[in-house]
Amino acid sequence: MPVCGGDFVVEKDSVRDIAMTNIVSRLDKEGTFTEVVYEILQETQKYLEATCAALMQINSSQTKIGTVIACNSAGNSNYVPPEVRLEGMQGVLFTEETTVYQKSEADRVQSELLEQLDVSCIVTVPIVINDMIAMYFVIFEQNEEHAYDDRKLQFIQDTARIIQSIAQKKIINNSLLSSYELLREILSNIGSGIIVCSQENGNVLFENDIAQNADEVRRTMKECIQDFFDKGCPMEDIRPVENYDAQSGLWFEVRFAPLNWLDGSPVIICTAVDITQKKKNQQKIEYQAHNDFLTGLYNRMKCESDLRKVIKNAVKDGTTGAVMFIDLDNFKHINDGLGHQYGDVLLQQVAAGIQGIAGLRGHCYRMGGDEFVIIIEPQLYDQLDRLVRIISDMFNRSWYLMGTEYYCTMSMGIARFPEHGSDVNELIKKADIAMYEAKKGGKNRYAYYSAGNDSGSIKQLDIENNMRQAVASECDEFIVFYQPVVDAVTRECVSCEALIRWNSKALGFMAPGEFIPLAEYLGLITSIGDFILEEACRQCKDWNEHGFPDFRININLSVVQLMQKDVVDNVKKILDRTGVNPHNIVLEITESFAINDMERVMNIVKGLRRLGPKIALDDFGTGYSSLNYIKQLPLDIIKVDKTFIDDIVDDDYAKAFVKLIVELSKTIGTKICVEGVESREQYEVLSQIGVDYIQGYYFGKPVPVGEFAHRNLRRDAQ
Numbered sequence: 001m002p003v004c005g006g007d008f009v010v011e012k013d014s015v016r017d018i019a020m021t022n023i024v025s026r027l028d029k030e031g032t033f034t035e036v037v038y039e040i041l042q043e044t045q046k047y048l049e050a051t052c053a054a055l056m057q058i059n060s061s062q063t064k065i066g067t068v069i070a071c072n073s074a075g076n077s078n079y080v081p082p083e084v085r086l087e088g089m090q091g092v093l094f095t096e097e098t099t100v101y102q103k104s105e106a107d108r109v110q111s112e113l114l115e116q117l118d119v120s121c122i123v124t125v126p127i128v129i130n131d132m133i134a135m136y137f138v139i140f141e142q143n144e145e146h147a148y149d150d151r152k153l154q155f156i157q158d159t160a161r162i163i164q165s166i167a168q169k170k171i172i173n174n175s176l177l178s179s180y181e182l183l184r185e186i187l188s189n190i191g192s193g194i195i196v197c198s199q200e201n202g203n204v205l206f207e208n209d210i211a212q213n214a215d216e217v218r219r220t221m222k223e224c225i226q227d228f229f230d231k232g233c234p235m236e237d238i239r240p241v242e243n244y245d246a247q248s249g250l251w252f253e254v255r256f257a258p259l260n261w262l263d264g265s266p267v268i269i270c271t272a273v274d275i276t277q278k279k280k281n282q283q284k285i286e287y288q289a290h291n292d293f294l295t296g297l298y299n300r301m302k303c304e305s306d307l308r309k310v311i312k313n314a315v316k317d318g319t320t321g322a323v324m325f326i327d328l329d330n331f332k333h334i335n336d337g338l339g340h341q342y343g344d345v346l347l348q349q350v351a352a353g354i355q356g357i358a359g360l361r362g363h364c365y366r367m368g369g370d371e372f373v374i375i376i377e378p379q380l381y382d383q384l385d386r387l388v389r390i391i392s393d394m395f396n397r398s399w400y401l402m403g404t405e406y407y408c409t410m411s412m413g414i415a416r417f418p419e420h421g422s423d424v425n426e427l428i429k430k431a432d433i434a435m436y437e438a439k440k441g442g443k444n445r446y447a448y449y450s451a452g453n454d455s456g457s458i459k460q461l462d463i464e465n466n467m468r469q470a471v472a473s474e475c476d477e478f479i480v481f482y483q484p485v486v487d488a489v490t491r492e493c494v495s496c497e498a499l500i501r502w503n504s505k506a507l508g509f510m511a512p513g514e515f516i517p518l519a520e521y522l523g524l525i526t527s528i529g530d531f532i533l534e535e536a537c538r539q540c541k542d543w544n545e546h547g548f549p550d551f552r553i554n555i556n557l558s559v560v561q562l563m564q565k566d567v568v569d570n571v572k573k574i575l576d577r578t579g580v581n582p583h584n585i586v587l588e589i590t591e592s593f594a595i596n597d598m599e600r601v602m603n604i605v606k607g608l609r610r611l612g613p614k615i616a617l618d619d620f621g622t623g624y625s626s627l628n629y630i631k632q633l634p635l636d637i638i639k640v641d642k643t644f645i646d647d648i649v650d651d652d653y654a655k656a657f658v659k660l661i662v663e664l665s666k667t668i669g670t671k672i673c674v675e676g677v678e679s680r681e682q683y684e685v686l687s688q689i690g691v692d693y694i695q696g697y698y699f700g701k702p703v704p705v706g707e708f709a710h711r712n713l714r715r716d717a718q
Contacts, residue, residue, distance in 0.1 A: 016155060019047035023159055026166065033170045034069055037163055041071035044139075044159050048152060049073065051119065052140040054081045055127070055163065058094070062086060062192075065094060068135065081140060082117060094136055098157060099124045103144060120144040123153065125160040129167055130259070137163055193217035193252075193272035195225065196261065202229045205267060216248035221272045224254040233268065242275070251279045292366040294344060295351035303365035303373050307424050310377055311417050319378035322416050325431035326354075326391070328370035329409045329443040342401045343370075346408060349401075353394050357387065373428065388414070388446055395444070409444035411435050420449050429464075463515060466506045471524050475531035478502050480539070481702035484712045485554065485673060485695045488687050493712040495552035495586065497695065498536035499702045500528060529561045530574065537578035537585060539705060544584055548713055554586040554616060562589060568607035575611060582612025586637065590618050602632065609634055616673070621657065635670050642676020642696070649681045655689065662690050 022043045026036050037055055045053040054070035067081045086094065093099055093113065101110045103120040114120060121141035126133045137160040141148070148156075193214065196206040202225070210217055220243045228234075241254045252272045261267040290302040298306070307323065314321050328350070331343065347370065354364045354372065359380050365373045374391075376384055391412065398405045413434025421427045434449035470477040482496040502510040519525040533555050540553040561567060575582050587608055609615050616637035617630070621644050630638065640658055648654040658674065665672045677683055677696030686694060700711060 016047060016151070019043050020155065020158065023162055027162060027169075033167065036166055037069050038071060040159065040163060040166075041069060044156070045071045045073055047155070048139065048141075049143075049146065050139050051142040052079050052081055054138045054140065056081065056136045056138050057134070058086065065136070079118075079140065079142065081138065084117070093122070094124055094126075096126060096133065098126075098153065100148060100153060102148060104147070118142065121146065121148055123148060123156055125157055127160060127164045127167065129164065131257070134167065135163075192274075193221050193270075195221050195270045196259070197225060197229075197268045197270065199233060199258070199266040199268055205261060211272070216245045216250050217252065217272050217274075219247070220245050220252045220254065221270055224272075225270055228256055228268070228270075243272075250274060250276045292351075295348050295366050297351045297355070297364050297366045297372070298362075299365065300367045303367065303375070304424050304428075306363075306365075307375055307427070310375055311422050311424065311427070314378050315418050315422055317378070320381050320416055320419065321378045322376040322381060322384055322414055323427055323431045324374040324376065324388075324391075325413045325415075325428065325435045326372040326374070326410050327412075327435050327439070329411055329439070331370035331408065342406075345401045346399055346406070349399055350410075354391065357390055357394075359383065360387070373431070384414075388412070392446065411438040411443050412446035413438055413449060414446060415449040462507065463510070466504050467502075467515060467519060467524060470502065470504065471527045475528060477504055478528060478531055479704065480532055480535045481704060482539075482553075482708040483695060483702040484700040484708070485693050486699050488683075488691050488694050491699075493699070494550075494693070495554060496708065496712070497554040497556075497588075497702075498532055498539075499556075500532045501702075525558045526561050526564060529556075529558050530570065533557075533571070534574050534578060537574060537580040540584050541578055541580040543709070543713065544581055550584070551713070552584045552586055552614075554588055556588045556590075556618060559590060562604060567604060568611070571608060571613075572611050575613075583614070585613040586616050587613045588616045588618040588639065602634075605633055605635075620661070630664065630670075631668055635668075637671045637673055637693070638665060639695075640672065640674045640691075642674075645674055645676045645682055645686075645696070648685050649679075655685065658686070658691065659689050665692075 023040050026040050029036050029039075041053040041055070044050070050073065052070055052072045055068045056065050057068050058065045064083055064085055066083045070081050072079050084093075092109070093101070100123050101114055101121065103111065103114055106114060114122065117140065119140045119142050121139075123139040123141075125137040127135040127137055129135075137156070139148075139156060193211040194206070194208040195204060195211050197204055211221055212218065224241055224243055235258060238256045238258075243252050243254055244250075245252065251274070253275045254270065254272045257269050257271075259267050259269045290298055290305075292299045310321060313319075328346075331346070347366070350372065351364065351366065354374065355361050360374060363375045363377065365375075367373050374387075376387065380387075391410075395408070395410045398407050400406075413431045413436070415421070415427055415431040415434060417427050420430050430449045434447045438445045438447040479501045481499045481501050483499060484493040485495040485497060486492060487494050500512060500516070502512075502515050504510055516525070519528055536553045536555045540551070543551050557567070557571075564570065571587070575585070589605065605615055614636035615634065616639055617633065617635050618639045619641045620630075620638050621641045638661060640661060644654045644657055646654075648658065658672075662672050671692040673693035673695060674686055674691050675695045677686065677694050677698045679698060682696075683694060683698055700708075703711070
């Protein structure tokens with residue numbers, strides 16, 4: 001609002017222009033840097049009516065940032081800009097660009113930061129001197145009614161540039177202390193090692209405090225500078241160099257850049273930044289990508305990568321190696337009977353036991369669940385029989401799980417390379433086939449792969465070959481069945497789950513249990529999953545447009561699909577291509593997917609949810625159930641696995657578990673669907689507990705689309 005008077009109207013823009021004119025006039029003012037900048041801060045604070053305007057610097061150890069000059073408003077004379085610890089602030093507050101955090105627009109992290117600083121808004125602008133951030137121009141605001149719009153931010157940035165110009169001028173004119181002393185002070189507070197050398201002869205013209213006093217930094221920089229000048233100062237190809245200092249165990253990123261020195265002579269400025277934490281983070285990411293989170297063993301991805309290299313060398317050298325495929329016998333009994341915590345301990349003990357066998361450390365892998373693979377490299381192949389006996393003996397002894405003695409044996413299949421194949425997947429598959437031969441022989445034994453294995457293995461190969469052909473033929477042999485999901489109160493069918501079936505031309509009708517695990521193993525489940533998703537979306541749109549506008553379809557996304565980098569984009573393409581209303585689609589993710597790499601899972605689930613579909617957590621209770629990740633994930637529905645429903649009529653634990661999940665769902669705003677309901681008694685118990693949806697044979701088995709519509713989508717039921 002303009003201020004109205006009898007003589008004239010003073011516009012806000014005029015006030016701003018007057019303030020900026022006063023600030024610009026300080027460019028040529030005599031006096032010390034501190035005196036001139038303090039006057040600029042006064043003008044800035046006065047115009048913005050801010051709590052405090054300050055100039056701040058990072059200390060030489062780059063651990064804190066403190067105030068150099070500050071100007072408070074008259075009403076906030078007691079406000080002191082806090083000394084801020086930089087731990088966790090890099091890349092958040094004090095960055096290479098202007099940063100603005102306002103309470104009204106802040107997220108959780110930003111709100112906590114503002115509370116820590118006792119302000120409702122903070123603006124930081126870097127002051128760059130000689131291409132380096134020397135200081136920060138900071139505005140602190142406690143008044144929540146003061147908003148910082150684009151015009152005010154532009155004023156702050158313009159003021160920062162003026163302060164920057166004054167600093168540069170003071171350096172050149174030797175007005176603050178001396179140009180060299182100011183530069184030394186600024187560069188010493190950068191937080192990185194800095195050495196300036198003459199381009200002509202390599203003589204050192206300047207070293208900041210870190211380069212002089214930190215032995216590990218000095219060693220690194222001297223070594224890199226010597227190498228740089230030995231190569232003739234290749235100015236056309238100056239790239240960052242990562243250097244490891246063995247004495248300190250630290251990593252540094254060393255950079256070179258041309259610069260004109262104070263006297264105008266050409267120099268090389270060398271900077272060294274400690275990137276040890278970055279390296280550790282990279283190593284952590286690499287570890288997580290290649291290691292199993294539970295046992296610490298390498299995972300399937302690492303196994304396939306390592307085996308590919310070992311086979312290649314064996315073929316080249318004409319040597320022989322082997323692959324052992326181990327599966328625990330009756331592991332499910334321990335998991336279901338004792339609890340997953342016992343199963344976890346057992347898997348960890350098995351991993352430690354295998355790793356502890358001489359020669360096997362670093363060659364053991366957890367493939368998933370209770371399956372392990374061991375690669376016997378050619379140099380260890382002559383000890384194969386001995387290793388097999390040691391592993392067998394290990395499983396003939398008891399395991400101590402949480403203070404109690406239990407027995408769990410294993411079945412092992414062994415395939416040789418390159419005799420049985422030089423393709424990684426083929427070789428692992430044959431070791432897997434041999435393992436099944438051992439299981440069929442009575443478990444607790446091992447078997448070598450043989451081309452003469454019985455019809456069961458041959459059938460598995462037939463299934464594989466026919467499945468590959470079926471997928472290659474646009475999945476035309478696969479059929480989508482639908483199972484009703486009913487409202488627990490009204491008993492009305494409000495949605496259904498799409499379930500895949502395979503009517504093979506060569507093998508006949510195949511149950512999911514016969515081909516889904518193999519499809520996942522062969523990497524074909526993604527194509528099959530995309531097929532069922534698209535078919536179900538088209539069917540949902542058809543039902544929605546013909547009298548059932550709110551009817552939903554649940555569709556499972558396999559873990560393999562969800563782990564694809566482009567899963568969100570792929571789902572979006574299918575939703576767009578079919579034209580279905582995304583809000584009528586429920587994407588089901590399995591609990592086993594939800595426990596891995598929570599940050600990645602969150603990004604994927606949030607990405608899918610932004611497309612419009614609801615998200616359901618399937619099979620809850622069968623894996624590593626955690627109320628914590630249920631709270632974290634943006635879920636719409638939790639589907640309780642049928643294992644908790646089978647005995648719910650008489651099992652108090654099952655009732656208590658479902659009650660707990662129902663209460664939790666009310667708190668976090670999700671719905672509860674229970675699977676596997678097969679009797680009226682089960683339905684009545686669940687209705688009393690207060691679940692939202694029921695799915696199971698009691699209300700209908702999975703059936704083809706026509707039969708499903710006839711039974712469940714009668715208009716007289718609407």
